[in-house]
Amino acid sequence: xxxxxxxxxxxxxxxxxxxxxxxxxxxxxxxxxxxxxxxxxxxxxxxxxxxxxxxxxxxxxxxxxxxxxxxxxxxxxxxxxxxxxxxxxxxxxxxxxxxxxxxxxxxxxxxxxxxxxxxxxxxxxxxxxxxxxxxxxxxxxxxxxxxxxxxxxxxxxxxxxxxxxxxxxxxxxxxxxxxxxxxxxxxxxxxxx
Numbered sequence: 001x002x003x004x005x006x007x008x009x010x011x012x013x014x015x016x017x018x019x020x021x022x023x024x025x026x027x028x029x030x031x032x033x034x035x036x037x038x039x040x041x042x043x044x045x046x047x048x049x050x051x052x053x054x055x056x057x058x059x060x061x062x063x064x065x066x067x068x069x070x071x072x073x074x075x076x077x078x079x080x081x082x083x084x085x086x087x088x089x090x091x092x093x094x095x096x097x098x099x100x101x102x103x104x105x106x107x108x109x110x111x112x113x114x115x116x117x118x119x120x121x122x123x124x125x126x127x128x129x130x131x132x133x134x135x136x137x138x139x140x141x142x143x144x145x146x147x148x149x150x151x152x153x154x155x156x157x158x159x160x161x162x163x164x165x166x167x168x169x170x171x172x173x174x175x176x177x178x179x180x181x182x183x184x185x186x187x188x189x190x191x192x193x
Contacts, residue, residue: 001179003173011118018085020041022036086116105157106189112190114186117184121153121182153185154183161189
């Protein structure tokens, strides 16, 4: 089991590995700005108006002048093959239609582009932790930006054609309750034929 601090270090390294034009889906209030490599061209996507206002202000202060896009991950208002990396941290749990979002990630990524995600995921089915996650989910969906504690995005990303390059599963200490099953995921879009 990892402490929250050690897992945060792994998250920071994964985010910092992004290069080129980086689309951050569900960018929230800009928590990843301190982890991004200085040379990236950042594009933020945030459907929540309150978070987007904070994000726009922080983006400008962090040297990212582009206004965040007003959209969900299922309908990304960018051209085909226009980004090098799609990045998300703790966001796929709240995406309503992950297969549609994965198709959009494929569409906007350049051939061979990288998909980087840090997520909490479902515990193995049949365990007490999974039962707890199922019990918590109706409340988190309503009060925590649509978060589903029983999400498992990796099979859906692979079904969309992404090759899993690196998948690290970790149990992360939560402080007050049981550990949280979490992943650090790197996928790659197919190369051009």
